Amino acid sequence: MAELVVKNLTVEFDKVKALDNVSFNLDSPFFAVIMGPNGAGKTTLLKSIIGLVKPSSGRISVYGLNPFRETGKVRQIIGYAPQIVHINIHVPMMVKEVVAMGLLSSHLPPRIIERKVWSKVDEALRMVELEGYSEKWFTELSGGERQRVLIARALIKNARLLILDEPFSMLDFEAKCEIAKLIQRLHFKMGVDVLMVAHEVSPCIAYDPLIILLNKKIYAIGKSTDVLRFEILKKAYPGVTEFPQGFIIGEDHA
């Protein structure tokens, strides 16, 4: 049985379909990128897998667990990094506080962070190459460093599956490539499965990810050489007549 199973998934908001009968299976180890235009339901799909958005119909299985019935167990094995634009940077948080947040689900309220957690925080920061950053303020970091901190937060509980929502957004190309390299290293060296949303796949194309082409329904799943073809892309991106090199075919959610 596949580790991530999405079967006939339909999600509706006010009777408008955000996802329409979406089905796919991913066998571990996987490094998959969900692509699609704005409003394609990419984030909704990620949130359904985590158990944050209830589907109207269909089934999801994450390593054999149902995210809606076994929510706690699923959230223990999933590390999630949301879109950076959804972070309220006006709340003053130190890097170590942000990373320690990832251990919340393994503590009971009140979740006072114990001293031993700080060593785990340092370890998670080492994994994302941010040693010595724990005492810095999140707002003082660059876009790429902030993204790394969010990935460290997702990793701190030894997640089996890393779910990243637009990790390249608001970054310059060099920073995108560095984040892609980091994600690839986590996937290949540490065996973490990766499912991420990206408008631009060029930073990670060298790592040969599985591409899931989505626009409310699945248009194609496969290796980039098979999916990133004009005749396939134009089905998922109606109205677009040509695609720029590098496959920058959407806008970051700013």
Next chain:
Amino acid sequence: MLDIVVMMYIASVLSGLIIGSVGVVIATSRIITLTLTILHSVLGGGLLAIYLNSVLNLNLPVPLISTLFAIALSILVGELVEKGLHEDSSIALAISIATTTTIFFGYLASRTSSMALSKAWALIAGSSALVTIEDLVKLSLTFSITLPVIYVFFGEFKYIAFDEDGAKAMGLNVRLYRYLLYSLAALSASILSSTIGILATHVVLAVPGVLIMKIFKKLSIFYSCIMTVLVMVVGYILAGIFNLPPSGGVGIMSLIAIAVGAFYGRS
């Protein structure tokens, strides 16, 4: 028997501590508008209780009815937002209900008895210059609830304010914490309205949290409490000097504090 002026200053300190502890979370959670709606609800609930007491000869505790009414309306807002209605629309609906209730029962109360009318006016204008021992007890009890709860769950409130989706994904029951915060805001608003008055509460509720975020790098309940107590006490002193109502003095001090924060605070 405590001197009335001393009691007034004790009330200002206790009020400052309540607002300081709750206000810092209100500001970081970006629910200042909702909190002001809660204040309107307190007025509606208070007038409803005053009316029922005068017509049905009941002895309903006005702060309790105000708190429950405010909690009910804030939960209504929360549920409507959860169901997908825009936050502004949900708040607008709640404030409409609160205002209608205020006007309707204020009118009915005024027709029932002049006593009811004076009680309603006391709720609006406040009685901070006429603090009683009972008021001090109510403020102390409220403070002994708000501060420990905010202190214990400060991390959770901060995480939710920082990244709500992330907090949900990590297993926090965001809805529960949201309602806990609304309840604390409603309780504080209700008790403060019935002791120092709704106008003074209006003036000072949003200031400390915003200032803390503007001036200090770190969110601190302690600094927030100190700052609010200062605004309250100095405001009361100013009111005494210039022969103003206490809420006027607190208003002037809040303005000064915000202006200082805007000029010298962090960008």
